[in-house]
Amino acid sequence: MGFDTTEGFALELDRKDGLRPFRERFYVPQGKIYMDGNSLGLLSRDAEATLLNVLREWKELGIGGWLAAEPSWFYLGEELGKLQAPLVGAAPEEVVATSSTTVNLHSLISTFYRPEGRRGKILADELNFPSDIYALQSQLRLRGLDPAADLVLVKSRDGRTLEEEDIVAAMSEEIALALFPSVLYRSGQLLDIERLTREAHARGIIIGFDCSHSVGSVPHQLSAWEVDFAFWCTYKYLNSGPGGIASLYVNRRHFGRQPGLAGWWGYRKDRQFDMRLEFEPAPSAAGWQIGTINILSAAPLYGSLHLFAEAGIDRVRAKSLQLTSYLIYLVDETLAKPPYNFSVGTPREDGRRGGHVAVEHEDAVRICEALRARGVIPDFRPPSVIRLAPVALYNTFHDVWRTVQHLKAIIDRGEHERFHRERDAVS
Numbered sequence: 001m002g003f004d005t006t007e008g009f010a011l012e013l014d015r016k017d018g019l020r021p022f023r024e025r026f027y028v029p030q031g032k033i034y035m036d037g038n039s040l041g042l043l044s045r046d047a048e049a050t051l052l053n054v055l056r057e058w059k060e061l062g063i064g065g066w067l068a069a070e071p072s073w074f075y076l077g078e079e080l081g082k083l084q085a086p087l088v089g090a091a092p093e094e095v096v097a098t099s100s101t102t103v104n105l106h107s108l109i110s111t112f113y114r115p116e117g118r119r120g121k122i123l124a125d126e127l128n129f130p131s132d133i134y135a136l137q138s139q140l141r142l143r144g145l146d147p148a149a150d151l152v153l154v155k156s157r158d159g160r161t162l163e164e165e166d167i168v169a170a171m172s173e174e175i176a177l178a179l180f181p182s183v184l185y186r187s188g189q190l191l192d193i194e195r196l197t198r199e200a201h202a203r204g205i206i207i208g209f210d211c212s213h214s215v216g217s218v219p220h221q222l223s224a225w226e227v228d229f230a231f232w233c234t235y236k237y238l239n240s241g242p243g244g245i246a247s248l249y250v251n252r253r254h255f256g257r258q259p260g261l262a263g264w265w266g267y268r269k270d271r272q273f274d275m276r277l278e279f280e281p282a283p284s285a286a287g288w289q290i291g292t293i294n295i296l297s298a299a300p301l302y303g304s305l306h307l308f309a310e311a312g313i314d315r316v317r318a319k320s321l322q323l324t325s326y327l328i329y330l331v332d333e334t335l336a337k338p339p340y341n342f343s344v345g346t347p348r349e350d351g352r353r354g355g356h357v358a359v360e361h362e363d364a365v366r367i368c369e370a371l372r373a374r375g376v377i378p379d380f381r382p383p384s385v386i387r388l389a390p391v392a393l394y395n396t397f398h399d400v401w402r403t404v405q406h407l408k409a410i411i412d413r414g415e416h417e418r419f420h421r422e423r424d425a426v427s
């Protein structure tokens with residue numbers, strides 16, 4: 001679509017935005033432009049209400065809350081799975097909210113990684129989030145294998161993105177299991193999940209995806225694409241709060257398998273309290289729960305997901321794409337040439353982009369500091385990426401326009417030169 005660089009144009013886009021009323025449902029930090037929803041989404045009034053409700057129920061019901069709370073704590077993991085199913089394109093029983101992202105990765109790898117004969121290696125990529133790689137390495141070591149030999153990492157040609165054809169070319173008969181991110185955490189590239197799944201299955205490879213950077217921003221069809229398993233965090237685009245409960249998906253053809261990391265919370269619910277010593281997993285994704293659900297970290301997600309049900313993920317995606325293409329346009333028009341020298345590291349095709357834009361600059365660390373001093377919240381990823389996530393439910397086109405004006409002013413005035421080149425412990 002045709003954009004222009006005027007402020008009036010940004011305001012006009014906001015006037016036409018059908019999702020605009022949702023912004024009022026969030027606590028947007030006063031006087032700030034929040035562009036970091038891909039690291040920690042903002043609190044909504046809906047999420048706050050369901051968290052406060054759990055505290056009230058705990059006060060009034062004590063242990064009775066496991067069944068008498070609304071929704072009941074005992075079934076909350078399954079209920080949150082059902083509410084997320086439309087966001088990932090799965091049946092309600094294929095999704096459950098449980099544990100944390102990296103723990104779910106361990107649990108799924110320990111279930112689905114079955115090295116056999118020559119087919120013994122794991123395939124991943126060198127751009128994935130380090131925690132995923134650490135988990136894969138430790139899973140290999142646990143089985144007496146050597147990550148240097150048994151973890152094959154697909155290389156990036158440009159240090160930013162992955163070519164699907166390179167991934168497919170690495171799917172040899174030595175690979176037992178493949179794991180990729182849906183959206184790459186740094187560049188924001190969205191991989192072709194459907195194609196990768198089809199190619200993996202044609203070669204007898206089990207494939208899973210880390211959807212931390214796509215759920216709540218990009219629609220999925222995990223069931224229709226026959227993805228074997230997936231997992232994601234909910235504190236990014238799903239706005240469940242810091243350390244909020246994570247979630248996982250298991251395709252129904254795998255129901256009834258023994259989970260690699262069994263625990264009583266994955267027992268079939270109707271007999272869980274029989275306390276028998278033979279483990280009988282729930283015949284659904286719920287079988288991959290391990291221990292008692294963390295109700296306090298799950299409660300905000302319940303409110304937040306109702307907001308997504310109201311907005312609809314397709315409308316969220318449409319606005320998100322409009323926001324990110326507008327941001328890319330403004331960087332190209334305003335900030336690409338000297339003395340600004342910013343560039344965009346995110347794929348420009350809509351179908352290859354998640355919800356954030358990697359704006360690159362060789363002075364990115366200091367520019368991020370200067371942005372914060374001006375009340376814009378970005379985040380920094382080494383070596384040179386300023387990640388900006390204009391979030392459909394609470395950011396405006398005017399936020400995007402003003403962010404670009406701030407970047408321009410920082411360079412015009414040399415404001416970043418006042419800051420150190422080292423980043424903080426959390427960036």
Ligand SMILES: *Cc1c(COP(=O)(O)O)cnc(C)c1O
Nearest residue numbers: 100101102129185210212213233
């Ligand atoms: C955010 C993120 C995680 C986070 O893992 P935690 O266990 O929640 O700390 C993992 N993988 C990817 C790709 C992420 O983007």
